Each structure stands twice: as structure tokens, then as C-alpha cells.
Amino acid sequence: MQAIIQRVTEAKVVVENKVIGEINQGILVLLGVEKHDNEQSADKLLHKICGYRIFTDDQGKMNLSVSDVQGQLLVVSQFTLAADTKKGMRPSFSSAAVPDEAKRLYHYFVAQAQAKGIEVATGEFGADMKVHLVNDGPVTFRLEV
Secondary structure: OEEEEEEEEEEEEEEOOEEEEEEOOEEEEEEEOEOOOOHHHHHHHHHHHHHOOOEEOOOOOEEEOOOOOOOEEEEEEOHHHHOEOOOOOOOEOOOEOOHHHHHHHHHHHHHHHHHOOOEEEEOOOOOOOEEEEEEEEEEEEEEEO
16 A cells, blocks of 8 residues: 655645545545555554654654644545556556455545544545645655555
8 A cells, every 4th residue: 555645735626626525734645555455554554644744843844743733634546556657658557456445445544544533534436536735845755555
């Protein structure tokens, strides 16, 4: 399981010209699920995201986590993260989880984040989404477990 995380001052997801998920200060999580992923990988990745110190403290150092700043998460499914881009001019998605399993683990990830007391907004799994964000910094990381 992997994620691209971006520290944002605001972010939203639009489907069919309607905002379906929106946050203020927090992390936009683009979540990719692969064939070998399970609940344990989701738990590990969520733990890492919630504890990852990418928010600045009073001295301007990245020492605070999303939990420390009481930030929010916007979790968006992103199957293209599972792409193999090593050969050729077209990505291969053979390592991506099948849609039903990816959806199950996506919803599991969101539910676990909510259980930690973090305010979570989401995209719509499998939909054609437009993601709008103000990347704060810009600060962007790729995390995987």
C-alpha cells in the first residue's frame, strides 16, 4: 500500500460538478492499493501518515503531525499509484488490487482513520474526480509500507 501525501491549507474533491469531500488544514492522501495489501498494511500506512511530522512548529521546523495540529485528512483512491512505469510508454497496472478488494481496503483505511478521532473527508471510489488543493509549502511525500 502506498500514498502520496500533500500538506494542504485546503483541498476538495468534485464529482459531476458537486463537492463531495472537503478539508481545511491537513493532508490530502492519494491512496494506492496493490494486490499484496491487507488490513495490516493499511494500519501501518495510516499510523505512518498520522504520525508523520510534516507540519511546522513555532520555530518553523517540521516537527508536528496532522494529529498534533488537529488537522484533517482527505482520502482519495488512486489506483494509478500501482502502475509499473519501468518499461515502454504505457503504464501497466498488473500489480493493482482488483477493484472490489481495493475498495474494501480503501473503506477500511478511512474507517480506521475516523476511529482515531481524525476528521476525514473522502473522494468517491472509482469515480472520475477533480481534486483541487492548495499545497502548503509545497510539501509532498511518497509513503509506502
